Amino acid sequence: MYEDLNNKVVLVTGGSKGIGKSIVSRFLKEKSIVYSVSRHAPEIREDNVNYMFGDVSNSEDAKNIIKKIVDENGKIDILINNAGIEEYASLENTELNMWERTININLNGAYLMSKYALKYMVENNYGNIINMSSVQSNIITKNAAAYVTSKHAIIGLTKSIALDYAPIIRCNAVCPATIDTPLVRRAAVLEVGNDENKINNKIKEWGDNHPMKRVGKPEEVANAVAFLASEESSFITGISLFVDGGLSIKAPISTPEK
Numbered sequence: 001m002y003e004d005l006n007n008k009v010v011l012v013t014g015g016s017k018g019i020g021k022s023i024v025s026r027f028l029k030e031k032s033i034v035y036s037v038s039r040h041a042p043e044i045r046e047d048n049v050n051y052m053f054g055d056v057s058n059s060e061d062a063k064n065i066i067k068k069i070v071d072e073n074g075k076i077d078i079l080i081n082n083a084g085i086e087e088y089a090s091l092e093n094t095e096l097n098m099w100e101r102t103i104n105i106n107l108n109g110a111y112l113m114s115k116y117a118l119k120y121m122v123e124n125n126y127g128n129i130i131n132m133s134s135v136q137s138n139i140i141t142k143n144a145a146a147y148v149t150s151k152h153a154i155i156g157l158t159k160s161i162a163l164d165y166a167p168i169i170r171c172n173a174v175c176p177a178t179i180d181t182p183l184v185r186r187a188a189v190l191e192v193g194n195d196e197n198k199i200n201n202k203i204k205e206w207g208d209n210h211p212m213k214r215v216g217k218p219e220e221v222a223n224a225v226a227f228l229a230s231e232e233s234s235f236i237t238g239i240s241l242f243v244d245g246g247l248s249i250k251a252p253i254s255t256p257e258k
C-alpha cells in the first residue's frame with residue numbers, strides 16, 4: 001500500500017472489466033478518489049467508484065469526462081489510459097474500419113485523454129499518467145498488426161509526454177504479457193471454440209510459454225500500476241515496465257544441455 005495515493009483523484013479508462021477492473025479495485029484499496037470510464041457497464045459495481053459512460057476515442061467525450069472530474073474535485077492527479085481492444089486478422093484482411101477502431105481506442109484514446117488532462121495537471125503542478133502498452137511493444141504475435149502498431153505507438157506517446165512535461169508530470173508505460181482477462185479468453189474462444197476445458201487448456205498452453213509457467217493475474221498488473229502511480233517510483237519517468245513473467249527475455253531456441 002502507498003499512503004501517498006490516499007485522496008488522489010484517479011481516472012481509469014476501460015475500468016469495467018479485465019485489467020482496468022483490477023486497477024479500479026487497487027486504487028479503492030489505496031483510498032483514492034476513483035473514477036472509471038467505459039463504453040460498457042461495469043462487470044461489478046464497487047461502492048465508492050464513480051462510474052462514467054463514455055468513449056475515450058471521441059474527442060467530445062474525452063473532454064467532458066476530464067472536465068466533470070475537475071469540476072467535482074478541482075483537479076485530476078492520476079490518469080490510467082488502459083482502455084483497449086484487440087482484433088485478429090492478417091494485414092490484407094485488416095479492413096480500414098478495423099484498423100481505425102483499434103488505433104482510435106488504443107492510441108487516440110490515450111492521446112485525447114492525456115491532452116485534456118495535462119492542462120489541469122500543469123495548472124495544479126502535479127500529475128502522473130500511466131499508459132497500458134503490452135509485451136507486444138517488443139515481441140509480437142501474428143495476425144494482430146493494428147493492435148501491435150498501437151502498442152508500439154503507445155511507447156512513443158509515453159516517452160513524449162514524459163519528456164515534454166518533466167519535471168512536473170511523470171508518464172510511464174506498463175507492458176503486460178498474457179493476463180487472464182476477457183480479452184485473452186476471447187482470443188482463446190476464437191482459437192478453440194466455446195468448450196470450457198479447451199479454453200482452459202489453451203490458456204495453460206500460453207502460460208507454459210512464459211518462463212514463470214503461467215499467465216498473469218490482473219492484480220499483478222494493477223500492482224505495477226500502483227507502484228508507478230506512487231511516490232515510491234518518484235525518479236522513474238518514460239519507462240516501459242514489463243509485467244510479463246519473463247516472456248520477452250526468452251528466445252525460442254534450444255541450447256545443448258552440457
Ligand code: BMA
Pocket residue numbers: 086133134135136140141176177178179183184187206
Ligand atoms: C497481450 C495480448 C494478449 C497476448 C499477450 C502476449 O498484449 O495481445 O492477447 O496473449 O499480449 O502476446
